[in-house]
Amino acid sequence: MKRTSLFSKGFLFAAVLTMSLGMTSCKDNKETDPAEAAEEQNEEKFDDANNNLEDDSDYLVTATEVNMKEIKLGKLAQERSANPQVKEYAQMLVEDHNKASEQTKQLAQQKNITLPMDETEDVKEAYEDLNDESAADFDKKYIDMMIDGHEKTIDKMEDAADKAEDADIKAWAAGMLPTLREHLAKAKSIKESLDAAK
Template identity: 55%
Template sequence: MKKSSLFSKAILGAAVVTMSFGMGSCKNEPKAEDPKEVAEDANEQNLDTEATDSLEDDSQYLVDAAEVDLKEIELGKLAETKSTNADIKALAKMMIDAHTKASAATKDLAAKKGITLPAALTDKGEDARKDLNDKTGADFDKAYAKAMVDGHEKTIKEIEKASEKAKDPDVRTWAAQMLPELRKHLEHSKMAKDKVDAVK
């Protein structure tokens, strides 16, 4: 009896140890891969054929644009709820509406070309959202307006490059059609930034 009792205790002890290891490993689960990296990996695999080889480079333009759209929509939603400034709220609404529309156009082209796009806000986008969310009042308004100016200046450069250098004519056309709206966003962002920066 003693032997079987000791054996049972040993089994029970092993089970407890195993459970505690299992529970501990839940806390140390690897971080989910960045949605942008997932998309880039998929494109590298799927577009690595003679028929789609020229699209592999062009796919990056669409992936980057999709990343920007997701970020601008999320930051816009945040600004709509957190800001009390009429100019910032108007800018945020413009960004949500325009980038939702732009996102749909990018998704349509990506589907047509077999290009994978980020399915959710990227790590960089999450970081930008958290940083902005930490701010309040006039500091928030100034940070949001600055982010819109800086972000659109960078995006315009990338989309200009796509409109001139993309190998696929559809990608060049898509980029050229995006530019007027992006330039309009930049002008509105600059105007809003000038107004909020003047507030002491």
């Protein structure tokens, strides 16, 4: 009798362990970040190829994530901001990053580069972070995020324009820089206005 109950307990433990492992692996599959998934696919695709698209593809993956973020946050700012200057800036970003997104997708298709199709964790977190702000602090937080985000993106695109092996990707990155620099300058100017209004 004792033997049977020990066997039953052992069997039950094994079943629970198997189920929990199964659930964990399913969870991991579901929670793979779209940007990471795209990078992994590009690594597999270009690893053995006689080109340097494996490294260059990262620039397009990053740009896609940035475009998603700027469009989503720009739409939120258009809804939530009461400041005409901020609303106008947000609209410009939505329009410009939609254009940039189309250009990036076209180049990725030409080069057979996989891009993230869904919002990444970074995009979701940035949206939640901004949306949690009070009405009084919203504009300052949004503009601070735009300054920080554009500085990082400019660094990445300058790197691509300088170091990308593929000539088309090099030219694409160089073409993105004037608009990104304009966005950054405008954000800094708005920040000064917001600070002065306090």
